[in-house]
Amino acid sequence: MKKLVVLTGAGMSAESGFSTFRDAGGLWEKYPVEQVASHDGWLADPELVNRFYNGLRRQLIEARPNRGHELLAALEQHFEVTVVTQNVDNLHERAGSSRVIHLHGELMKVTSSRDVDNPHCIEELSADNYEVQPGQKAKDGSLMRPYIVFFQEAVPMIETAAREVSSADIFVVIGSSLQVYPAAGLLHYVRPGVPVYLIDPQPVSTSVEGITFLRKKASEGMEELTQLLCGRQE
Ligand code: OAD
Numbered sequence: 001m002k003k004l005v006v007l008t009g010a011g012m013s014a015e016s017g018f019s020t021f022r023d024a025g026g027l028w029e030k031y032p033v034e035q036v037a038s039h040d041g042w043l044a045d046p047e048l049v050n051r052f053y054n055g056l057r058r059q060l061i062e063a064r065p066n067r068g069h070e071l072l073a074a075l076e077q078h079f080e081v082t083v084v085t086q087n088v089d090n091l092h093e094r095a096g097s098s099r100v101i102h103l104h105g106e107l108m109k110v111t112s113s114r115d116v117d118n119p120h121c122i123e124e125l126s127a128d129n130y131e132v133q134p135g136q137k138a139k140d141g142s143l144m145r146p147y148i149v150f151f152q153e154a155v156p157m158i159e160t161a162a163r164e165v166s167s168a169d170i171f172v173v174i175g176s177s178l179q180v181y182p183a184a185g186l187l188h189y190v191r192p193g194v195p196v197y198l199i200d201p202q203p204v205s206t207s208v209e210g211i212t213f214l215r216k217k218a219s220e221g222m223e224e225l226t227q228l229l230c231g232r233q234e
Helices: 010-016 039-044 046-062 067-077 091-095 158-166 183-189 218-233
Strands: 003-008 080-085 100-102 105-112 144-148 170-174 196-199 212-214
Touching (some): 003 067, 003 158, 010 067, 010 218, 039 046, 046 144, 067 080, 067 218, 080 158, 100 158, 196 218
Parallel strands (some): 080 100
């Protein structure tokens, strides 16, 4: 089976009701990124940050994967698929994708603020107990924080993701403005000659040449991509 690696961003989940970050009316317009998604913001007001992610969790629990997530999961019948996502939601997993690498953390998980990546401190929240309370402690006694990679923090999964991209036979980007590094730099790990598709209703600027641009929303773009990649097999 050929190896298909897909990088997804906020646009992938837009049709599930989630705001993107940088579009007009996007999340960072309503909640300043420096306050709710940066390391300094966390240090300045951890309660505000925890409240913000409690709200996003409530929204995620109500949300459903969209047709784009489902079609991507269905491609596992034809390809060895790895999803590298910048999204912190779990909609790829809930749609049935079996190999998902989360670059920016996971909304339904919390961890220690002293030792963020210590597996003993990472806890999964459930749909009926997803709110972090003010002053709540992680397993090591430090303040509990979202398992989210804040701006100013390292992206521990980037090397794993880069290895995946550099062994891809086909590479796809869905719903990302490609403005946030190191995720956006993954495009440069694609081997020469490997077909690259980009699904987004808006123009996306990138220095990489030879990309097939499907200017559509994630669901319609995935319909077209499925047709392009598997049309003859179905
Ligand atoms: P952005 O908000 O920067 O970009 C979203 C992209 O999705 C844009 O190019 C939109 O045109 C496109 N889009 C909008 N609706 C769409 C739809 N229905 N289908 C497909 N595409 C659509 O989001 P990201 O590139 O994901 O990090 O942002 C990267 C990171 O910046 C995020 O992971 C987040 C943010 O700060 C953290 O929170 C750590």
